[in-house]
Amino acid sequence: xxEITQSPRHKITETGRQVTLACHQTWxxxxxxxxxxxxxxxxxxxxxxxxxxxxxxxxxxxxxxxSRSNTEDLPLTLESAASSQTSVYFCASSEGxxxxxxxxxxxLVL
Amino acid sequence: xxxxxxxxxxxxVQEGDNSIINCAYSNSASDYFIWYKQESGKGPQxxxxxxxxxxxxxxxRVTVLLxxxxxxxxxxxxxxxxxxxxVYFCAExxxxxxxxxxxxxxxxxxx
Numbered sequence: 001x002x003e004i005t006q007s008p009r010h011k012i013t014e015t016g017r018q019v020t021l022a023c024h025q026t027w028x029x030x031x032x033x034x035x036x037x038x039x040x041x042x043x044x045x046x047x048x049x050x051x052x053x054x055x056x057x058x059x060x061x062x063x064x065x066x067s068r069s070n071t072e073d074l075p076l077t078l079e080s081a082a083s084s085q086t087s088v089y090f091c092a093s094s095e096g097x098x099x100x101x102x103x104x105x106x107x108l109v110l
Numbered sequence: 111x112x113x114x115x116x117x118x119x120x121x122x123v124q125e126g127d128n129s130i131i132n133c134a135y136s137n138s139a140s141d142y143f144i145w146y147k148q149e150s151g152k153g154p155q156x157x158x159x160x161x162x163x164x165x166x167x168x169x170x171r172v173t174v175l176l177x178x179x180x181x182x183x184x185x186x187x188x189x190x191x192x193x194x195x196x197v198y199f200c201a202e203x204x205x206x207x208x209x210x211x212x213x214x215x216x217x218x219x220x221x
Contacts, residue, residue: 101153
């Protein structure tokens with residue numbers, strides 16, 4: 001069955017370190033998204049991609065970057081982790097308007 | 111996980127009763143709406159969707175109602191079961207790059 005996976009599921013890192021969160025989908029979807037989920041907020045869009053070599057900034061993109069070298073993967077990099085980036089991160093993919101989400105990565109920045 | 115459900119509005123429902131979860135959306139130009147279910151420690155899961163040219167759509171045990179006049183969306187769950195316990199949130203879209211998610215309602219099913 002097609003699916004979307006994220007790794008790691010849990011990560012603890014220190015302020016200033018570079019961190020990369022992986023997202024892999026086997027739906028063959030062109031569109032992929034990264035969100036963060038925090039108390040008191042809905043899912044907030046970090047970055048998104050409509051296809052290979054395409055990346056776009058979302059509403060909370062500062063401090064994050066993505067790259068899309070193939071259809072299946074959209075890794076999210078925190079260039080220099082900050083405590084404000086402690087959150088649960090979700091990757092999603094879609095072909096149309098409905099997005100399908102991965103299981104999430106819980107990141108703690110100390 | 112559990113931290114997502116803290117501080118959210120909570121609806122407590124007896125097992126077997128019907129549940130109604132409400133959502134107010136913000137943009138009258140939104141043309142597509144989705145309800146998601148998020149269980150503890152998991153990612154959001156698609157439940158049902160509706161387009162703005164419809165008022166009602168039914169799925170298996172779930173019904174979504176759309177009132178465009180007051181920008182209101184509701185999710186009705188029939189014969190609520192313990193497995194329905196989760197956070198439910200709506201999403202409004204204006205094309206797939208313009209998706210806004212609500213903060214959610216926590217549904218607690220009392221056995």
